[in-house]
């Protein structure tokens with residue numbers, strides 16, 4: 562069976578195997594006739610990018626490509642992208658890739674014609690209202706991974722290279738006008754990226770579900786998102802060509818991004834700091850950190866995690882869920898400790914300060930402070 566979806570929430574989503582063929586039509590429908598295709602350096606050398614460029618060219622959209630994007634993209638990548646976008650006189654962005662390329666593509670569109678620096682739009686309070694929304698060109702997002710859900714998100718994450726911190730930039734119009742979610746595009750992901758991105762989706766749902774804020778819509782979406790990852794991530798790990806499970810993973814990724822409107826938590830606050838200093842993969846870092854954060858939050862989330870466990874078919878309430886998480890990580894080959902990703906104890910103080918000032922941590926069920934974050938790092942490393 563192949564899964565197909567034509568959804569309008571939270572944006573237009575065309576999900577299904579082979580739907581990348583609709584790219585030209587998607588651009589046309591949002592008024593893009595001369596897009597800049599934005600992807601990262603690694604994807605640029607794979608046949609997937611040539612295929613997408615070919616589709617654009619065939620539909621009369623030209624074949625302009627920007628690829629200067631690191632995993633964990635930076636402000637330098639953004640500046641280069643804006644320069645290319647303006648120089649080529651483009652009228653929209655097609656962002657192709659995992660979260661790194663999608664975020665940077667979205668931010669190029671957002672920042673191309675703003676007059677303030679990008680940091681003025683950090684996702685704090687109503688900063689976003691400072692932006693001129695009328696000059697933001699349309700974005701079509703084409704995910705090649707199933708994790709961040711950036712294709713349906715209103716934020717982009719970039720590193721401020723001067724301050725050495727990851728910042729979340731937010732504006733409602735960063736939301737792509739259309740996301741084409743073609744599970745066939747995710748088949749070529751290396752195994753560790755399939756696992757890391759899949760765990761990012763799971764953890765978006767878990768942290769959103771655990772956040773104390775009131776948002777029952779997100780609560781329901783988070784719960785079903787966790788169920789999809791629990792069932793389908795092992796299936797795509799066992800068989801990379803399982804398109805049906807790949808489609809479910811793409812849905813789960815989108816659901817995670819919708820759910821975390823309810824808030825994230827300490828897993829992301831810690832993972833962002835580690836990612837900046839050690840350039841580790843975002844989702845894999847989250848997965849390593851997850852059990853220690855669950856243990857910290859236990860007394861605040863025990864009841865609701867017990868309810869989730871019942872829905873997920875896990876026996877034993879919170880403790881059963883905790884043991885499931887450990888076993889799930891083991892079967893997926895996820896390292897137990899951050900030191901296995903190259904993280905040492907020497908920069909814990911610096912990472913603690915970074916984690917404390919990361920807005921993701923502000924909705925952690927147990928309020929974060931210097932003491933408990935230092936303890937978390939000690940436990941995770």
Ligand SMILES: NC(=O)c1ccc[n+]([C@@H]2O[C@H](COP(=O)([O-])OP(=O)(O)OC[C@H]3O[C@@H](n4cnc5c(N)ncnc54)[C@H](O)[C@@H]3O)[C@@H](O)[C@H]2O)c1
Pocket residue numbers: 601602603604607631632633634658659660661662664705706708709710711714716717718746747748749750751754757758761818843844
């Ligand atoms: N915007 C958001 O809401 C949001 C949410 C979570 C994370 N993020 C950010 O997203 C970034 C991480 O994104 P990610 O986890 O998707 O990883 P990524 O985009 O950095 O990609 C990881 C690697 O996988 C490769 N890759 C991706 N798809 C592939 C495919 N189909 N075939 C072969 N290789 C492929 C990429 O080239 C890259 O080398 C981080 O910067 C993180 O902070 C953003």
Ligand SMILES: [Fe+2]
Pocket residue numbers: 709761765829843
């Ligand atoms: Fe994430």
